Amino acid sequence: MSGESPSFLERHQFLIYRLFSLAGFVPVGAFLIVHLLTNASILAGDGGRTFQSRVDMIHSLGPLLVPVEWAFIFLPMIFHAVVGFVIIANGLPNVGSYPYVSNLRYTLQRATGMIAFAFIIWHIWQLHALGKPFGGGRFDAHEAASSTAAVLGSTAVSILYCIGILSAVFHFANGLWTLGITWGLWTSPAAMRRANVVSIAVGVVLAAAGLGAVAGFRSLPADSASHGHAASAVHETLPPSSP
Amino acid sequence: MMIRATDDAHAMTDAAGAQRGELVRVRILRQDVPSGESYWERFEVPYERNMNVISILQKIAAQARSQDGRKVAPVAWDCNCLEEVCGSCTMLINGRTRMACSALVDRLLAEDGDEIELRPMSKFPVVRDLVVDRRRLFRGLEKVEAWVPVEGSYDLGPGPRISPDEQEDAYPLSTCMSCGCCLEACPQYTKVEVVRREGESEKDFEARRKAAYDAAFVGAHAVSQAMLFNAHPTGRMIADERMKALTRQGGIQMCGNAQNCVAVCPKGIPLTRSIARAGRAATVWAIKRLFDR
Numbered sequence: 001m002s003g004e005s006p007s008f009l010e011r012h013q014f015l016i017y018r019l020f021s022l023a024g025f026v027p028v029g030a031f032l033i034v035h036l037l038t039n040a041s042i043l044a045g046d047g048g049r050t051f052q053s054r055v056d057m058i059h060s061l062g063p064l065l066v067p068v069e070w071a072f073i074f075l076p077m078i079f080h081a082v083v084g085f086v087i088i089a090n091g092l093p094n095v096g097s098y099p100y101v102s103n104l105r106y107t108l109q110r111a112t113g114m115i116a117f118a119f120i121i122w123h124i125w126q127l128h129a130l131g132k133p134f135g136g137g138r139f140d141a142h143e144a145a146s147s148t149a150a151v152l153g154s155t156a157v158s159i160l161y162c163i164g165i166l167s168a169v170f171h172f173a174n175g176l177w178t179l180g181i182t183w184g185l186w187t188s189p190a191a192m193r194r195a196n197v198v199s200i201a202v203g204v205v206l207a208a209a210g211l212g213a214v215a216g217f218r219s220l221p222a223d224s225a226s227h228g229h230a231a232s233a234v235h236e237t238l239p240p241s242s243p
Numbered sequence: 244m245m246i247r248a249t250d251d252a253h254a255m256t257d258a259a260g261a262q263r264g265e266l267v268r269v270r271i272l273r274q275d276v277p278s279g280e281s282y283w284e285r286f287e288v289p290y291e292r293n294m295n296v297i298s299i300l301q302k303i304a305a306q307a308r309s310q311d312g313r314k315v316a317p318v319a320w321d322c323n324c325l326e327e328v329c330g331s332c333t334m335l336i337n338g339r340t341r342m343a344c345s346a347l348v349d350r351l352l353a354e355d356g357d358e359i360e361l362r363p364m365s366k367f368p369v370v371r372d373l374v375v376d377r378r379r380l381f382r383g384l385e386k387v388e389a390w391v392p393v394e395g396s397y398d399l400g401p402g403p404r405i406s407p408d409e410q411e412d413a414y415p416l417s418t419c420m421s422c423g424c425c426l427e428a429c430p431q432y433t434k435v436e437v438v439r440r441e442g443e444s445e446k447d448f449e450a451r452r453k454a455a456y457d458a459a460f461v462g463a464h465a466v467s468q469a470m471l472f473n474a475h476p477t478g479r480m481i482a483d484e485r486m487k488a489l490t491r492q493g494g495i496q497m498c499g500n501a502q503n504c505v506a507v508c509p510k511g512i513p514l515t516r517s518i519a520r521a522g523r524a525a526t527v528w529a530i531k532r533l534f535d536r
């Protein structure tokens with residue numbers, strides 16, 4: 001019988017699944033909103049100055065930045081992903097036999113979760129300082145716009161970013177709707193329909209912000225981009241402000 | 244296209260109307276013993292007007308011959324009321340879970356090809372052919388104590404009054420017939436089949452089977468029944484017990500909001516409303532427990 005005694009995950013299943021649901025909303029979902037809206041500031045039309053000032057604001061946390069990132073972004077995200085994979089492994093999608101819209105959404109929620117997970121790992125490797133030891137980490141906080149633009153200059157990379165962004169946004173917006181059912185915020189079919197409209201609106205706005213930012217980085221005027229490269233050469237001589 | 248003409252004299256006299264004398268082709272996924280191999284067998288039965296899947300199965304039992312003329316054991320199936328209230332005749336008809344007694348052949352042929360396909364439910368262990376072991380479904384109702392506790396040795400007197408509004412809210416939930424369609428279509432409700440081990444006593448096996456059922460998702464029907472009895476003025480007396488059961492392993496948290504249950508329920512029970520209400524009740528209950536400790 002010893003092999004059949006429930007595991008920690010099973011004994012606290014309700015609590016863990018609820019924390020999983022909550023984590024997807026805050027802090028992970030909240031971060032997604034802030035992140036996408038920050039990026040969208042590249043569309044301000046001032047060659048990335050607004051974007052740079054937003055980045056500076058975030059980086060003004062200085063030495064606190066890393067612990068804040070881990071506590072409010074990475075760890076909750078890892079928790080959400082690990083539990084998410086357990087949930088995916090235990091389900092049996094069946095859109096083939098039951099092709100209803102909400103069932104399709106159930107399946108897409110799982111597919112986009114996995115795509116977003118893969119994308120985020122790649123994205124962190126490519127731009128975040130954590131990727132530096134592995135040949136990535138190309139984002140430069142002092143040359144925020146131009147260093148990002150350099151990465152997104154590749155059409156293939158941009159397409160993959162669009163797929164990743166859309167997956168994350170669908171996962172968040174659809175998750176918002178199911179979260180309300182899970183916690184019992186909307187219980188009647190009419191309330192679920194209204195919540196659905198709101199979730200779709202949130203998804204559309206975030207998708208526009210995310211895709212708009214990709215387009216914005218790609219269309220940065222060449223001179224500001226080159227200015228960025230020149231400037232980053234200067235910065236290389238300075239000690240990095242963020243580890 | 245869907246029904247093949249034949250000069251079978253027997254069929255000619257039997258059937259009436261435009262499609263007299265035609266044969267309906269049926270493909271059935273059979274299985275002789277529990278956890279045995281399953282195999283397809285084809286049958287042909289003479290068409291009659293207003294046939295349903297049960298009448299097809301009755302004809303197959305009477306002829307006990309496969310399409311190619313071999314003598315075969317009659318196909319086993321479950322049914323009882325024949326009017327969609329007992330919930331015993333659930334099967335996969337043309338790939339979709341539904342009641343055999345209310346599945347009309349004319350509609351099936353119109354919706355899907357030239358053959359009717361019958362399979363046993365896929366989320367429960369097959370006993371034989373189309374008969375499945377649905378004890379897990381009833382174990383789910385037991386788990387959430389889906390009843391009003393009025394057992395006693397003396398007359399408790401009349402129960403409290405229930406307002407018409409409450410009655411209207413509760414009535415649809417009370418029509419659940421434990422058919423299990425909601426479970427069959429649910430992507431979160433996956434099959435649990437416990438096989439007796441060599442030398443295992445009946446008692447040990449029972450205990451192991453129940454434990455396996457309790458660990459897995461309880462299902463939309465049980466969530467809905469828990470909400471029905473938690474809304475009932477007398478049933479509410481053990482509301483906490485039900486909430487405890489709903490938040491244990493395999494409880495309400497296992498629902499992935501695919502909402503297939505509500506789409507396939509033959510009784511049109513508002514299952515997602517029940518699920519969301521259970522979610523709300525669980526939220527409140529969990530917070531209360533946190534502070535009342």
Ligand code: SF4
Nearest residue numbers: 419420422423425508
């Ligand atoms: S809720 Fe509906 S589908 Fe589920 S067992 Fe009851 S009647 Fe059948």
Ligand code: SF4
Nearest residue numbers: 429498499501502504
């Ligand atoms: S809403 Fe929940 S119970 Fe209903 S089919 Fe979906 S996962 Fe299953």
Ligand code: FES
Nearest residue numbers: 323325329330344
């Ligand atoms: S025989 Fe009772 S529901 Fe079909």
